[in-house]
Amino acid sequence: MSGADTLRRWRLVLGRYAEPETGDALSAADRRVDDALDYLYGRAYDRQGLLRRDGQGGGLDASQVTALDWLQRTRELFPQDVYERMQRHALDKFGLNEILRDPATLRALEPDENLARALLAMRGRLGADMQDAVRDVIGKVVQDITRRLRHDFVNALSGRRNRFRRSMVPSAQNFDWRATIAANLRHYDVASRRLVIERPRFNSRVKRQLPWDVILCVDQSASMLDSVLYSAIVAGILVSLPSVNIRLVVFDTNVVDLTRMAADPVQVLLTVQLGGGTDVGRAMRYCEQLVTAPQRTIVALVSDFAEGAPPGALLACVQRLAQARVRLLGLAALDARAQPVYDRDMAQRLAARGMEIAALTPTRFAGWLAEVIG
Structure with a gap:
């Protein structure tokens, strides 16, 4: 690698403030790349109080272009994996919320789980004109995840x-x-x-003749965003399988039965209200009322087990269900990196009263259900 090429690479890495030291090391094509990088990562300089210098950069200042322009140029200039990484940085690190304020800009984004999470987290702050675009993007993400997971559930639950x-x-x-x-x-x-x-x-x-009742009880408090996303998709898959009858219940301090829309994960995700406190006991008592065939019923609680109410009612309910021979599965919340995040002390107390506790990915959950249904 020549000295000039090394200097060029360092100039692109360090940004516009390195130019007094590196000189004019960039070609016209490099300037386009530098402008796109500066539009996003130059905000780190701005946060430190460093002002943009007149005459530097190619005019991609936030006051001169829209986020959509930047997205289109970035997609042209960088490989797909780099483009997607920059998109995530724009949303997660640098708060480019203007990306989520214009329907055309939103539809230009690459649909992925990070974008779906961002939309769900700030859905209540988006205008009415954004709703169709939000539905379209979340719909594409749901379709992609469903396509990846459906085989595991169908294969695991179609019969022994x-x-x-x-x-x-x-x-x-x-x-x-x-x-x-x-x-x-x-x-x-x-x-x-x-x-x-x-x-x-x-x-x-062998096709199973008698279906099991599966009650999916999902914590929709603010810390449960990732689990809510996957739970809605899992419910949508399960509702299509003849081996199970699915009930979908979401809760925070209130309990809402969403069984009627379980076949439409997108509608479920657009309905849940992320936030508020947590009353797991109230939700489990509601699920207890839904049990009609205890020995062929599974109650799967998806939660971080951080009970906001006095725990006595929750523990008593779990013990009653276990004594009635209902299968109780406690699925600990996972974060975006599939790392378990839950109240371990409460999980142990639930386990002592008959609930099986595990931190599983959706694919592993399919296998767990199959083992229980047997």
Whole structure:
């Protein structure tokens, strides 16, 4: 790498205030890249009280362009992964809220989970003219996550493997290696010491006849944004499966039954009111009233277990449900990095009264449900 190229790279890294030391090291194309970087990361200088210098930069000052212009230019100048990272920085680090004030700008963003979280967190502060754009963006994110998760839930809950019935549909998870070896032993090649598989065998699945009642009880307090997003999507998947009857309940200090809209995760997300306190006991007592077949009912509590009310009512309710042989699953809240964030002391007290506690990703939750339904 030449000295001039090294100087050019350092100039782009350090920003406009390095120019007195580096000189005019940038080409016209580099200036476009520098302008786009400066529009976003130059705000760090501004926060420190360093004023922009007249004549420096290519005119991408916030007073001269819109956020949409910046987004379009950034998408053209940088690889997709870099563009998405800069978009996240604009929303998370530098508070470019003007990005979320214009429907055209919002639709120009790359839909991802970070953007969906930002929209859900500030939905109440967005104008009526933004609602359709918000729905469109969240809808795309929900579709993407659903596409990734649906297979896991359908496969886990569609039925247990039947080892006495063969399937013509190949599936890695249904592969029967014992039967395959037995059926193909005559094709063993002594010279190469290899078994030639002519006809692999697969197990079929038994469809469950009696569905389980699954009550998904979701904490919608302010700390639960990530869990609410995935819970709505999981409910939307479960409601389409014949092996379960899903009830969707959300709560803070109030309890709202959203079962009627469980098939539409986007509507659920646009309905929940993130914020307020937490009364887990009240929500669990409501779920207790929904139980009609205790031995075929699962109550899955998605929460950080930070009970805001006196805990006695919650603990007593959990104990009653456990004694009635309801399966109680406590799903600890996960943050955006899938790290568990919950009240461990309360989780232990719930576990002592019959609730199984785990911090699981949605994919692992699918497997847990399958094990319980058996």
